[in-house]
Amino acid sequence: MQQPIAILDSGVGGLTVAKEVMRQLPREKIIYFGDTARTPYGPRPAQEVIRFTQEIVDYLLKFSPKMIVIACNTATAFALETIRSRVSIPVIGVVHPGARAAINRTQSGYIGVIGTEGTVNSGAYEQALKQLSPHVDVVSVACPRFVPLVERGNFRSEETYNTVNESLAGLRSTRIDTLILGCTHYPFLAETISDVMGGQIALISSAEETARDISTILHDKGKLARGDLLPVHQFCCSGDPQMFKMIAQQWLNEQIELTPIVWQVPHIG
Template identity: 60%
Template sequence: MQRPIAILDSGVGGLTVAKEIMRQLPQENMIYFGDSERSPYGPRSAEEVRGFTRQIVDFLLPFHPKMIVIACNTATAAALSDIRKSVDIEVVGVIEPGARTAITKTKNAKVAVIGTEGTIKSGAYRRALQAISPQIEVYSMACPQFVPIVEKGLFDTLETMSIVEDALQAMKQYPIDCMILGCTHYPFLQDTIAKVMGPDVELINSAEETAREVSTILSHKQLLRKSPVAPYHRFFCSGDPKMFQKIAQLWLNEEVQVTPVIWQVSNII
């Protein structure tokens, strides 16, 4: 099927999901929207995040996507259920895939979750984990410093290492054996987080697991694209297109053209 997969995020974080989808499903067309102008979503109210997510979905629907991927944990927690009810195509979030993987990886049933303030406050990961395995102990912590670092393209600096070390010191006291990167921005910092947490803590990248879910659903529904023609990828962002392009090209390792989008109303609820 020629219709694209639509991916949305509060900024560049969803590129971690896009990269995995491009790797696992290299024939698929893709439309990506990063709402960098209003990033981060984490400190915002759930109602506001639902409004932003609805606005982006309305922007994406005219491209006739066969699936929408909400590649933002905060938006998944706040809006996934509402968006699923409002459209007639498959909608995938990033929380459940990460939770399922953590269940299979943990050996001592002690799992950490780091994410934005909105994601952690929602309790969505705790509910998803304990719905599968009630005995799981969940240690959750918001890391609001991380998204702004990534949106500025500061992935591997001494300052970033210092910020990550300071943010995760409290988490190191717990007897966890795996940690869910509960924000799609965080895989940009995965190497730094791994250095801070050490080799005994396995990091769960929800981007990889979400891409696997996308592949499984499209295959099951016989919606995979089969064409000798190269796929197309289109990128839109509401913030600085030059910064978005710089980060996208670095992360995806290919040339990217970014179309800026200016919202007529900057705060829609």
């Protein structure tokens, strides 16, 4: 029986990572959990995000995964080290891969970061960027109105454009040449963000670099999937299954089956 890669997120945002894993590692089976009943994580206290992440990991461990991917920037910022200390399999987040991609891309050394309140207030991206390149200049902006748009499937509309335009107004007067989409929900809004910021600004999603990290770790551990059969992925969510399925199928461009959850989501609210 093939061991899956477990990917978790506060909602649909981690599908951006799942899609890239499916592209780069087509033989790997994915078990995905979106905590759509309790999204967004950004405004929540750190200890609550840690508790939610632990609960999801405990659920996913029942599927005997060979790796856990915390495909949520807020959960990565707050819970990554805690989860690593509790499980024996590799656990990776999305902050350092995104920071590395931005350092490789920037020409000016001026990098913008947009994310949830939790991610921005944690300073996780600034720390990761400065660790890689101490002399970069980082401008961070919280965009709390983006995740609710994505969770409703509202990727391109007048409301979306106006929300993005208002949220990013301050960034347009800065010297950045690279903008990290520091929430895995934000690539769903990439076209609108690019329209607002201008095509000269490079948009960085952590998905591609995260998938590369997954490939490297599994290769080093001799755990890459073998054989010619393509896997059947499993998806589950804690909230409205129909909305999740609609967004997932639109983003992944394929039909999916939702796995019924035999776990009642605790502590919703």
